[in-house]
Amino acid sequence: MIKANKHYSKLNASYLFSDIAKRVAKFQSDNPDIKIIRLGIGDVTRALPDACIKGFEQGVAEMAKDATFKGYGPEQGYPFLREKIAKFDFQARGADIAPDEIFVSDGAKCDTGNFQELFSPDIKIAIPDPVYPVYLDTNVMAGRTGKYKDGRYDGIVYLDCTKESNFLPKLPETPVDLIYLCFPNNPTGTTISKAELKKWVDYAKETKALILFDAAYEAFIRDNDLPHSIYEIEGAKEVAVEFRSFSKTAGFTGTRCGYTVVPKECMIFDEDGNKVSLHALWQRRQSTKFNGVSYPVQKAAEAIYSEEGRIQIQALASYYLKNAELIRLAMSELGFEFVGGDNSPYIWIDGNGRDSWEFFDMLLTKVGVVCTPGAGFGKCGQGYIRISAFNSRENVEEAMVRMGEVLK
Numbered sequence: 442m443i444k445a446n447k448h449y450s451k452l453n454a455s456y457l458f459s460d461i462a463k464r465v466a467k468f469q470s471d472n473p474d475i476k477i478i479r480l481g482i483g484d485v486t487r488a489l490p491d492a493c494i495k496g497f498e499q500g501v502a503e504m505a506k507d508a509t510f511k512g513y514g515p516e517q518g519y520p521f522l523r524e525k526i527a528k529f530d531f532q533a534r535g536a537d538i539a540p541d542e543i544f545v546s547d548g549a550k551c552d553t554g555n556f557q558e559l560f561s562p563d564i565k566i567a568i569p570d571p572v573y574p575v576y577l578d579t580n581v582m583a584g585r586t587g588k589y590k591d592g593r594y595d596g597i598v599y600l601d602c603t604k605e606s607n608f609l610p611k612l613p614e615t616p617v618d619l620i621y622l623c624f625p626n627n628p629t630g631t632t633i634s635k636a637e638l639k640k641w642v643d644y645a646k647e648t649k650a651l652i653l654f655d656a657a658y659e660a661f662i663r664d665n666d667l668p669h670s671i672y673e674i675e676g677a678k679e680v681a682v683e684f685r686s687f688s689k690t691a692g693f694t695g696t697r698c699g700y701t702v703v704p705k706e707c708m709i710f711d712e713d714g715n716k717v718s719l720h721a722l723w724q725r726r727q728s729t730k731f732n733g734v735s736y737p738v739q740k741a742a743e744a745i746y747s748e749e750g751r752i753q754i755q756a757l758a759s760y761y762l763k764n765a766e767l768i769r770l771a772m773s774e775l776g777f778e779f780v781g782g783d784n785s786p787y788i789w790i791d792g793n794g795r796d797s798w799e800f801f802d803m804l805l806t807k808v809g810v811v812c813t814p815g816a817g818f819g820k821c822g823q824g825y826i827r828i829s830a831f832n833s834r835e836n837v838e839e840a841m842v843r844m845g846e847v848l849k
Contacts, residue, residue: 457817481811490753496744500737518545525746536672549686564618571818592820623655629789630781645680657686678704764830771841808843
């Protein structure tokens, strides 16, 4: 008799964004004449930068000729892309990351979900609340939690991110082995200073813990004092893995490309306390389970680092940040408290006592605007909604006018 993985039964019935999609689809079906403006899921709406299109075209042209055709590529990514990533994303900021410490993949979501495979089932995990659901759900699937009750899973150390803590997690009060951090944060849009991030690096070094640092939104940072990478912090290479994505940076949500950085100095431990190379483990995992990102996609990603490409992706991020500025201004005029939107494409809005899902349903049914209910990101998200700046300027302006009509 074939048996199911019993841990899947602990999961909530559906993934947050799938639930949202179903509600929106039903409303649209019932109200086909209403134009829905989607400011919920963080999917981009603008076309790929011209430099990336040229990179794609070059890659496809090479695939069309026997002499330049590419078959299976290296699972870790082509050297031409890994070298550019190391130079421009890390070395240019003083972070000593080598090309062979970079693993190109089909996106940060997959990597953050898959990375937990490398660890023992009985490790203790610390996860911020509110949190991007993939961090939590994949550990539930792996059997590292107890049952779900009262909005949380037994066995997880939750790091409350509330208004009182400026939406930043505090160091765990009980010992943990694995820590998930994301800055600029999804969903709250908050950022972390170098001094605050150093506290986490120091904690991990002292306790032999590991940090999984999601930096998928670093391209939106405009404050020069904020770290773009955890490797800007001394000692981080010993205790941290970093995930990056081209999805929001260059509009690759439909083409899929990202990467993970696993420094060679980063060690974990076996049952006897002996050091184990995390870099070697991830390389082994990827070689076995992943067949690499397509050559044309990697050529398009490489084009991001050309002079033309860097200008274009900067303009792309700035476009969405202008949208975020419009949302911030509208929310401020309506008297709502919020964070994010200045160094992030997400604005985290206090619903003034409203239930998150009730607020979501009101905006959907009254004005046809889709947001994301904060409760879907965890217990501490109750009472908040997340609004995404990923849409056209015209749609954001219209959405703010519509929302103003019902929220004044």
